[in-house]
């Protein structure tokens with residue numbers, strides 16, 4: 001199997017603005033683990049948006065799951081997104097669904113019945129410390145609780161590729177380490193993981209590749 005993600009000489013600018021990312025060339029292999037770091041404004045979120053196909057590159061080639069993304073259609077794009085788990089910086093929980101329903105959503109979308117997944121969702125919610133918050137709506141959750149719900153939702157379907165934008169930005173260091181263990185365990189089960197973070201102590205806990213963005217360029221440290 002080839003790489004899950006392949007960038008060749010990719011550049012990105014917003015509108016008529018300066019080039020935010022320049023000449024990015026890299027691959028994300030199946031079952032790999034990498035951190036993405038760099039100063040605020042360096043383009044970490046922009047790079048994640050290119051991978052999840054919410055932005056098109058201004059130049060260069062992006063392939064996802066072996067397909068050149070400039071040739072794919074709308075339905076194919078939706079199918080590709082279902083192969084990814086995404087933890088957004090602003091969580092993007094659905095406010096009219098309970099925490100349990102938010103986390104179960106990717107499984108429902110796959111056509112599974114609640115009886116099949118209920119125990120699994122409850123177990124993951126307990127693991128992230130939301131066992132007693134399952135039946136409330138996101139607007140009453142704290143920032144850290146929302147973040148944990150967003151992480152649980154991204155992990156529950158064991159996607160092939162997991163993208164997480166500052167997934168531990170709203171929790172204390174002990175909880176951050178616990179959440180990192182979840183990502184490591186998911187990776188052990190076969191998911192490729194990309195975690196954007198500023199947190200050096202967190203990165204030091206895992207022996208993983210580091211992608212460092214600066215001045216529009218990407219430097220990779222194996």
Ligand SMILES: Nc1ncnc2c1ncn2[C@@H]1O[C@H](COP(=O)(O)OP(=O)(O)OP(=O)(O)O)[C@@H](O)[C@H]1O
Nearest residue numbers: 014015017020038039040041042043044045046047
């Ligand atoms: N929609 C947009 N339109 C115009 N410029 C944008 C847009 N989104 C981001 N930018 C600019 O692109 C640059 C990179 O932003 P990005 O959010 O990717 O950085 P980041 O590394 O994720 O930052 P942070 O660590 O602060 O989240 C910044 O200069 C930002 O102002």
